[in-house]
Amino acid sequence: MGEEFRLSLLEELIERPSPSGFEQPVQEVVRRECARYADTVSTDVHGNVIAALNPAGQPRLMLTAHCDELGLLVRYIDEQGFLYFSPIGGFDPATLPGERVLLHTASGPVPGVIGVKPIHLQEAEERGKAPPLKQLWIDIGASSKKEAEELAPPGTVVTRATRLQPLRGSLVTSRGLDDKAGLYAVLETLRRVAAQRQQLRAALYVVSAVQEEIGSRGVRTSAYAVQPEVAIAVDVAPTADHPQTSKQEIGDIRLGAGPIVTIGAHVNPRVYELLAQAAREAGLSYQLDPTPGRTATDVDLLQVSREGVATGLVSIPCRYLHTGSEIVSLEDIEETVALLTRFTLALSPGVNLIP
Known part of the structure; x- marks a missing residue:
């Protein structure tokens, strides 16, 4: 892994x-x-951050990753001071009982635990089943509704408390690597392209998009504003290198084998080939993801913005998505940055994007 990797930024x-x-x-x-x-940085009314480098260049390239993560929202506090919540994004309820959480308040984070009926008290038919979300609550140690409301009133946003932790080799684990890993990659690409600005002919727009986890809302509005001719969405994707996964269903996707480049209906064939060519010329490893239809990423809406965009999808392999302990390889992130940097610098005016 290159020495340039800025672990402190990812953290x-x-x-x-x-x-x-x-x-x-x-x-x-x-x-x-x-x-x-960047030359300019702006934030729109949805909260998308849009940075432009060489905005007069051609073609207009948009690199985007979503900055949002899964979370919870406090909706009700009972008389004993226990907080009930609704999910923000697609949680698997089985991953939540017993999780430590942080409630983010104006006065700072308040620690809590997601409570559940203990197995000792469960009826026979309840055992072995994931409890529905409505049967979970957050315990912050409050003794009354009044005390809990003073600490974390309804409307308080909550995240899992897990943070970045190294594992073996280049592997790290944390909540929110979906898609903070991708966000790091596009920000680092901006930095490296700026350092080689004399080679840049395209107009580079880097977008930190909001609200992907609830329907790709941020990329819809930001792409409409940027009006890119070419756009690459950077996200994470599940791997088939651990138990109870199927290579037949998702391909032989592994940690440490490089970024994943998607080919399929939501990807422009010429953009795919330009990405593959950039990887080959740089001697970078990459993995192929044949996806015939919907990708469940921002690229699905990005492709059909305005009159249409020539899109590509580059993903970072990730184990255990949407849990509090997602795992990625820093080497895969580094190679993603290298691929995006080379692709960006290789774009030139008049590039043929017609399939």
Whole structure:
């Protein structure tokens, strides 16, 4: 892995809570980073951060990753001081009981635990089943409704408390690597392209998009504003290198084997070939993801913005998506940055994007 990898930036992106609709803390970091390297930085009414480098160039390229993560929202507090919540994004309820959480308040984070009826008290028919979300609550140690409301009133946003932790080799685990890993990759690409600005002919727009986890809402509006001719969405994707996965269903996708490049209906064939060519010329490893239809990423809406966009999808392999312990390889992130940087610098005016 290259010495340029800025682990402190990835850690800071994860430390800043950003459930869909509440992305402001992480976008502060994004604006700070973009302001160091871009010509212009703006934030739209949805909260998308849009940075432009060489805006007069051709063609107009948009690199985007979503900055939002899964979260919870406090909706009700009972008389004993237990907090009930609704999910923000697609949670698997089986992953929540017993999880430690942070409630993000104006006075700072309040720690809590997601409570559930203990197995000792469960009826026979309840055992072995994931409890529905409505049977879970958050315990912050309050002794009354009044005390709990003073600490974390309804409307308080909640995230899992897990943070970035190294594993073996280049592997790290954390909540929110979906898609803080991709967000790091596009920010680092901006930095490296800016350092080689004399080679840049395209107009580069880097977008930190909001609300992907609840329907790709941010990329819809930001793409409409940027009007890119070419766009690459950067996200994470599940792997088939652990038990109870199927290579027959998702392909032989592994951690440490490089970024995943998608080919299929939502990807422009010429953009796919340009990405593959950039990887080959740089001697970079990459994995192929044949996806015939919907990708369940921002690229699905990005492709059909305005009169249409020539899109590509680059993903970082990730184990255990939408849990509090997602795993990625820093080497895969580094190679994603290298691929995006080479692709961006290779774009030239008049590039043929017609299939």
